[in-house]
Every structure is written in structure tokens, then in C-alpha cells.
Amino acid sequence: DIQMTQSPSTLSASVGDRVTITCRASQSISRWLAWYQQKPGKAPKLLIHTASSLESGVPSRFSGSASGTEFTLTISSLQPDDFATYYCQRYNHYPLTFGGGTKVEI
């Protein structure tokens, strides 16, 4: 199976910071990658699909990019509502693997 290595596992940041989270695939997955946000006690929410396509209604401060097998989620200016855990997921073939998650905290 293709593994997804997400880093860092925890990230301490402040409001207004530029935040970058990385997911690295163990082999090529083309651009078949999504990013989700999850807040405590809530279901995940889709932010980005196909590596860089922003889901409707998601603020433009969120962006995704890809370079080979490395994928990046960037929050350009962290807002109070953005403190959460973020997951990547590849969906090029089965099983549809999630990364281990990145908790963004103050």
C-alpha cells in the first residue's frame, strides 16, 4: 500500500501566522489528494480536493499545492477558527489512506 506521511504531527502557531502542513506519499499518486479539517467532537470537513481545488465555501486563506509526491496545505493567515486537526487523504487507489493528522494549536 502507498503510505502517507504527514508532518508535523503538532504545530504551535499564533493568529495571523502562515502555516504549512505537508503530506508525502511513498510513491506517485498523481494529484489524487484531499485535505480535511476536524474540530474536537465534530465530523471532518473537506477543504481541498485534487491537491489544489478549494471546496466551495472554504475561505481563500486555505490553499493546496503539489510537487511530485509532496503535498502542502497552507493557511496564509491563521484565524481563531482554524485551530483544529488537519488530515490528508490519498484516493488514487484502494485503500483510501489518510495521513496521521496535524494538530494546529496555540
Add this chain to the structure above:
Amino acid sequence: EVQLVESGGGLVQPGGSLRLSCAASGFTFSGYWMNWVRQAPGKGLEWVANIKQDGSDKHYVDSVEGRFTISRDNAKNSLYLQMNSLTAEDTAIYYCARGNPYHSDYWGQGTLVTVSS
């Protein structure tokens, strides 16, 4: 408005069975793949299974293959997960999620399954 409402979770003994349901509304259910994703307490997300629009194609994560069965009833706008031979490692919140077609664009709030004696 897209809504997904899971039910059927609860406490079950090891080796037991449980059937989860997911009631869908606000979209044409028969037009979408559907997923089950789970999250063990304090852990990350794990994709469990998905099913094609007409039920003709199904996929599972290795750890549940042969024990879990995903199914759907498009007439009832409902998704199901039959879980057999449950172990403590199956303890998790189980989410129903709409596939578009393979990433999940809408999620339910989840139902908790606890496997314990």
C-alpha cells in the same frame, strides 16, 4: 441541504455483530459513491469501505475484509454497514460520508461503536 445521519452504534461484546445505518437526504443518493470512515478514540481517521452508486462495486480496508459488508438501498436513501466478528480494535466512531467520487465531500456526525465485555 445535504444531510447524513448515522444510527445503530452501541456497546457490543467481542465476537458480536452490529448493523450501522446512514440516512441520506438533500441530494440524489443513487448518484454517488458512499463511504464509511472510522476514528478510534483519540486516533486518526481510517477509511473502512465504499460502495458504487448501484451497489455493483465495493471495496474494503484489509482489516475488515470478510467481516464487514457495505450495502445500500437507493429506494430508501440509505447506506448500511454490517459488522461481524467484532473486536476491541473496531471500537470507533463510524462516519458515513458521500463520495465525490472518492474523496468525501459531506460527512455525518458519526455513531459510536464500543466493543467490550
